[in-house]
Amino acid sequence: MKAPANLKFTKSHEWVLVEDNIVTIGIADYAQQELGDITYLELPEVGASVSAGEPFAVVESVKAAADIYAPLDGEVLERNESAVDSPEVINTSPYGEAWLVKIQVSEPAQVDGLMSATDYDTFAEALAH
Amino acid sequence: MGKHEASLKRTALFDRHQALGARIVPFAGWEMPVQYAGILAEHRTVRTAAGLFDLGHMGQVDVTGPDALKFLQFSTTSDVSTLSPGEAKYGLLPNDDGGVVDDIIVYRYPEGEDGYMICVNASNADRDVDWWNTLRERRRDLDVTIEDVSPRIGMIAIQGPQSEAIVKKITEAPVEDVDYFSWRDGVFAGVDAKVARTGYTGEDGFEFYASNDEIGSIWDALLEAGADEGVAPIGLGARDTLRLEARMPLYGQELGDDISPYEAGLGWAVSLTKGDFVGRDKMEQVKTDGPKRRTVGFNTVGRSGTPRAHSVVEVDGREVGFVTSGAYSPTLEQNIGLALVERDVAGVGKPLQIIVRDKPVEAVQVRTPFYKREQF
Numbered sequence: 160m161k162a163p164a165n166l167k168f169t170k171s172h173e174w175v176l177v178e179d180n181i182v183t184i185g186i187a188d189y190a191q192q193e194l195g196d197i198t199y200l201e202l203p204e205v206g207a208s209v210s211a212g213e214p215f216a217v218v219e220s221v222k223a224a225a226d227i228y229a230p231l232d233g234e235v236l237e238r239n240e241s242a243v244d245s246p247e248v249i250n251t252s253p254y255g256e257a258w259l260v261k262i263q264v265s266e267p268a269q270v271d272g273l274m275s276a277t278d279y280d281t282f283a284e285a286l287a288h
Numbered sequence: 289m290g291k292h293e294a295s296l297k298r299t300a301l302f303d304r305h306q307a308l309g310a311r312i313v314p315f316a317g318w319e320m321p322v323q324y325a326g327i328l329a330e331h332r333t334v335r336t337a338a339g340l341f342d343l344g345h346m347g348q349v350d351v352t353g354p355d356a357l358k359f360l361q362f363s364t365t366s367d368v369s370t371l372s373p374g375e376a377k378y379g380l381l382p383n384d385d386g387g388v389v390d391d392i393i394v395y396r397y398p399e400g401e402d403g404y405m406i407c408v409n410a411s412n413a414d415r416d417v418d419w420w421n422t423l424r425e426r427r428r429d430l431d432v433t434i435e436d437v438s439p440r441i442g443m444i445a446i447q448g449p450q451s452e453a454i455v456k457k458i459t460e461a462p463v464e465d466v467d468y469f470s471w472r473d474g475v476f477a478g479v480d481a482k483v484a485r486t487g488y489t490g491e492d493g494f495e496f497y498a499s500n501d502e503i504g505s506i507w508d509a510l511l512e513a514g515a516d517e518g519v520a521p522i523g524l525g526a527r528d529t530l531r532l533e534a535r536m537p538l539y540g541q542e543l544g545d546d547i548s549p550y551e552a553g554l555g556w557a558v559s560l561t562k563g564d565f566v567g568r569d570k571m572e573q574v575k576t577d578g579p580k581r582r583t584v585g586f587n588t589v590g591r592s593g594t595p596r597a598h599s600v601v602e603v604d605g606r607e608v609g610f611v612t613s614g615a616y617s618p619t620l621e622q623n624i625g626l627a628l629v630e631r632d633v634a635g636v637g638k639p640l641q642i643i644v645r646d647k648p649v650e651a652v653q654v655r656t657p658f659y660k661r662e663q664f
Contacts, residue, residue: 195525196328198616199593201645217645219594221327221616222525224645243591 160188161280163254167270168279171228174254177270181236185258186218186227189283191250194220200246202238202260209233209262211269216259218249231269233262299344300442300500301507308521315524316411318345323523330526331618334489335659338448339522340510343495344503347413347438349420352403355430360394360404362430363423363566365549367559374398376469376486380549380557381408381416386570387545388552390416391537393486398472405437405497409539413438423566442503446510446519447493447530449661454514455483455494458506463494471497477509488527490534491661529615532624533659535585541597541612542583542626550579551628581609582634585656586642588623593644595625595651600643603633611642617658624658625651 166174172190176183191197199219209215214226242248242257249257264270274282296319305312310321321342323330333339351360360368366379376395380388390412395405408416417436424434446454455463461474463483471484481498496506511519528538537543542552548571549558560572588595595614600607614625627640636655641648 195323196326199591201593217593219616221529221618222322224593224596 160254162187162276162283164276166254166276167230167273168276168282169228169230169273170282172283173227173230175230175270175273176258180264180267181261182231182233182264182270183258183261184227184230186249186253187279187283188253189286190225191253191257194218194223194225196221197246197249200243200249200259202243203235205235205238207235209235211266218246227259229262230273231262231264232266233264235260236263237261297345299342300503301342301344301444304504304507305342305521310521310523313524316345316409318410320345321521321523323525324521327523327525327529328618330520330522331529333518333520334448334491334522334526334530335619335661336449337518337520338446338450338454338493338514339489339520339526340507340514341445341447341522341527342507343443343445344500345410346443347408347410347416347436348441348443348497349406349408349413349417350403350435350437351406351420351432352435353430353432355432356403359424359427359430359432360406361562361565362427363420364392364394365558365565365567365571366394367562368394368396368404369562371396373401374470374472376471376484378469378557380543380554381419382565382567382571383419383545384567384570385545386548386567386574388539388543388547388549389419389545391539391543391554391557392416395471395484398482407443412539440500441497442500443495443497444503444507444510445487445493445495446514447487447489447491447522448519449492450514450517450519451491451493454510454517454519457513458509466494476506479503479505481506488534488536489530490536490657490659491530526618528613529618532613532615532626533617533619533657535626535657538613542628547581547628548574548579550574551581551583553583578631580631581628582631583612583626583628584634584640584653585658586625586627586640586651586653587617587620587658588642589650589652592623592649594623595627595642595644595649601627601629602641602643602648603639608633608640614642619659623651624654626656 172187201217209229216227599611609629
């Protein structure tokens with residue numbers, strides 16, 4: 160699946176939708192494919208602080224658990240409770256229903272360090288081969 | 289992932305797995321398919337229809353000669369003397385300390401053939417053969433030949449409720465007459481093979497042994513013949529969740545050099561009455577004293593992360609053991625597992641706390657197997 164052009168990406172396969180100083184975070188299609196069937200999602204509480212590059216959530220597939228890394232510094236504003244209840248949406252709709260959290264960004268300049276969708280596609284393509 | 293690693297071995301079916309879109313991983317020295325369509329889908333295919341497994345990585349050892357039976361009575365835990373030609377039995381390869389080197393199936397060759405074939409785990413095949421050779425040196429009084437025939441034998445399995453119907457389409461052999469834990473010769477898709485009614489999924493099914501050069505023809509024929517029944521190839525990922533639901537042990541997890549069969553809940557695979565065998569007195573001592581640890585089944589309570597092998601188990605903040613196998617159960621749609629715990633805390637209905645990512649997850653002990661198929 161091609162990365163949606165309106166999203167930014169990390170090398171650890173998180174996607175970021177930037178809307179002023181509020182960002183929505185999810186995991187990329189490549190990552191859900193690598194993980195396989197996702198059975199569990201653990202998200203930080205609303206109000207929790209997250210730091211760029213640090214683990215802030217966990218997904219588990221049948222085979223293994225994997226950390227999700229915060230793309231930016233900030234504070235959790237909202238969690239996607241329906242993704243917690245039905246984590247398989249991460250497999251079926253990684254860029255849609257399966258957003259994970261919304262974050263109030265504290266260092267907006269960090270957005271410039273994220274990859275564009277086309278750069279991310281090239282990056283993920285190289286990993287797959 | 290998926291990159292070729294020169295030191296790893298490939299089964300005769302490797303190219304087929306690639307063509308089928310499998311994800312390939314290193315496993316026990318082999319490049320093996322871990323999944324094709326996905327673990328959950330594959331698991332359900334085996335529970336509801338039938339799945340095909342490449343088991344070419346598993347080892348086979350022939351034990352033949354006039355004293356083959358005496359040697360197996362000495363070097364395995366089960367009473368093999370009860371086997372008629374064509375019958376098989378689960379057992380353990382013991383060490384001197386009352387622990388386990390491997391878990392095995394001993395097949396007595398059908399009428400007209402001499403000796404026994406032992407099916408062993410891929411991860412242990414080399415050290416099993418070394419250990420049997422050591423034991424043969426101890427018993428120079430016995431006339432026995434031990435041969436690792438794995439390099440020339442391929443192995444596949446078909447497992448699931450539709451297995452018999454599918455197999456009947458590729459053979460004239462009366463496979464409906466093959467009883468559980470027995471095997472016989474037959475021609476399948478034009479290939480001479482032995483077919484055994486054994487498996488590692490908790491479903492009805494068959495395992496085929498044939499020459500490495502020809503086993504692919506049986507695989508292809510089963511995939512084609514079973515298309516209407518929904519047969520699909522199954523990787524190691526679903527093999528693990530299937531066997532765990534059926535509470536079948538995995539060596540290196542439920543079984544090991546320092547775990548007694550009585551602790552693993554496999555006392556039924558040990559015959560203390562058949563005469564002397566390696567490690568017998570140590571095993572009897574554990575049985576007499578009562579095992580200090582017990583293997584118990586559990587499921588987690590409510591939504592939580594999945595306890596996995598090696599997760600620490602606590603009761604009221606005290607460490608009492610560890611998880612030997614843990615997974616999300618596709619059939620039960622909850623986390624299940626087995627844990628080796630101090631005997632005082634063992635008991636169906638009693639609680640355990642399992643540490644997942646530094647936090648305790650509430651679990652309750654349950655009866656096993658977690659899944660039992662309806663008998664036909």
